[in-house]
Amino acid sequence: MQDSSSDYLLEVENLRAFHTSKTGLIRAVNGISFGVKEGESVGIFGESGAGKSSIALSILGIFNKVSRFYATASASEESERLWALHDKARKKGMTPEEMGEELPGVWGRVLFKGKDLLALKEKELRKVRGNEITYVPQGLAGSLNPYTEIDLQTAEALWAHDDDDILWEREVARRVLEVLDLVEIGDVDIRKSLKPGEFSLGEDQRILIAMALIMEPSLMIADEPTTAVDVGVQQRILDAIILAKERLGLSVLMISNDQGVMAETADRVGVMSAGKLMEFGDVHTILKSPGHPFTRAFIMSNPPMELMRTIREKGLRIRGIPGNPPDMANPPAGCPFNPRCEYAKEVCREQMPEYREVERGHWMLCHRYEELPEFIL
Template structure:
C-alpha cells in the first residue's frame, strides 16, 4: 500500500497463530491494510475468518489470550513452542527463518508510525484504552457485575488519562454527554445501577459510550450490534457516526453483516481463511465484487433487487458450497480452491499474491482478470 502521512493504522504482513491441542491454528495470514485519519474500514467475511483476531492483535490482547488458551490445554509442547517464539523474537527471527510455524504474531502494526508489536505491555497500555479503544460485542460479563456503572465509567474515563485531567464536575458532564449520545435514558438514575440490572442493549450502549469517552483516534468495533434489536442497533451506529463526524475518529468495523458494513464503512477488507482476499471502496466491493469468495459470500445476503432477479430467472439462492477449511490444516495454494467454481491447476500450488488490480482495489486471486472478462 502506498505510504501516506495521514495513515493512522497500518497493518503490514500480519500473521497470528494460536496453538491449540498441539496444533498451530493459522488464524490470520499475511494481512495488510491501512486506516487513514477519519476513515472507516470494515473487516467483513465468514465466521472464523480471523476478523476478531486482527482486532485482538491491534489491541495488544492476542498473545496473552493465545498463551492462556494453549496453557489451559495443558500439553508439554505448547511451552516449548512458545519458548521458541520468544527466542526467535529476541533474535529478530520469523517462523520462516526458524523453518517451522510458531505461535504468536509476526509482521507490523503501526499506530501513528509506532510499531505496536515491538512495544512492551506498559507502553501499549499508554495507547490502548486511550488513543485506541474497543467496542466489544456486549454481554453482562463485559462489565464488572460487582460495581455500579458510575464507578466503572468514571474508572474508564480516569484510566484514559485525557479525561483524567478534568475536574470531577467537568468529567461528569463529559460522561453525561456520551451517555446522551447513546440515548441512555436518565443517566443520573441509570448510573446508580449495577450491570446485572441492565438489558444486553443497555450494556452495549454503555460499552459504546465508554469507548467514545476518551476521544480516541481509532475505535475498533467488533460486532457491536449483533445481539441487539433494530432500535438499539440504530442508536449505536448513529452514535459512532456522530462521534466520527465531530471528532475525526477513525473506525475499524469488524462485522459479518452486509448491511452494517454498507452503512458504516468507506473501505472494506473481505476475509476468508485468515487472508484478506479483496480490499477496496465499499460500494464497489459490495455491488461488484471481484474475488470469487466475495461474490459467493455476498450472494448469501441477497438484496431485494437480487431476490427479484433470482425469482424472475427461476434460480435458487446459492450459498457458499461446502465448509471452510480447518485453520489447523489449510490446503496448499489458494485457500478458497476447495469451494471455488473457477479453480484451475494454477490455484493448487502457491498462495496467490495480494495485488493492486486497479488503484485502491486489491485482490488475492490468480484468475481475477480472466473471470472478469
C-alpha cells in the first residue's frame, strides 16, 4: 500500500507475526504492507487485540523474544515443534510457504533506510533500536526510575550508545536540556535534578518522550502513548510529539484506538482489525468519509465529541460493533469481518478480498466497496 516514491524511511512488506497458543497459531499480524516517509506520521488505528502493538514489536525485533518466552512457559509439544521448524526455516533461509506450513515468528520484510531489519543479527539491530528507531510504549510513567534524577535518566541512552567513548559531559548536559525543553518541562534548568515523583503524571510521560528523542532518532514508534490519562494531559503529550516531529523532522508511527489521536497526529492512517489493514489512506479521507464497513462501524462505535452534532444531523446511529472480534487461532473463512458485517454476502464468506487502490493512495480490503452506500461525516 505504497506509491513508488523513493522517500520512504520505513517500508513494511507482507508482514506476518504469528505466535503459538494453547488453541493454535495466533495470526496477530497477517500480511500487512505500508510505508512511512521521511518526516511523515502514519497512524495504525483499530480495536483492541487487532494486532497493532504486534506490528511495533515486529519492527523493533522484540516480537519473537516475547512470543518464545510465553511458548516456553506453556511448554506445549506442538508449540515446541513449530518453533523448531521456525529455526530450521531461518537457518535454511526458507519462508513458511517453502516449508509448506504456517509458522510462528515474524516473516516478510521491514526495510528501514533500505536495510531489512528482519535479516539483521541482534547486535546490528541493537544499533538501530533505541538509536535510529525509538519506542514510546503504553503505560509509560511507571517505567521511570523513582530514585534517579531525570537528567541522568534522560542521558542514559546517550551513554549506552557511546561505544567509542567520544561524548563529553557538557555535550550530554546540553542535549538533555534541549530535549526536556522540547517536551515543555517548565523551569528545566532548576528542575532537571529532581526525581520523577516530583513531576506530574503528564510531565513524567513527556520526560519519557524526551528520553526517546535524545538519540535524535529518524523514527519514533509511539504505542498508545495517551492511554489512561485525562484529556488535558493527553493534549500536552500529543503536542510534545507534534513539536518533536516538526522541529526534528522526525517520522512517527503512531498506534492508537483513539480517533482524536489519529486526527491530531497522523498524515495517513491504516485501520486494523483481525491482523489485517482493512483500509489505508490519508487521515482526512479515513475519518471523514470512511469506505470500509469495518472503519465505518469502528468510528460509529465511539465517535469523538466534535462529530456528535454531524451524526445527529445526519440521523446516524451510534452503536457498538455487533459480535466479538474473531478468534485469531481460528479466523472465519473469507473476509475476517464477515460475521459482523451488515453488508456481507456469499462471496465475503468464501473468499478473502484482495487489496485494491480505489482512489490514488486509498487502499481497501473489501469485495463490495463499490456497492456500499455513501458515508460522509
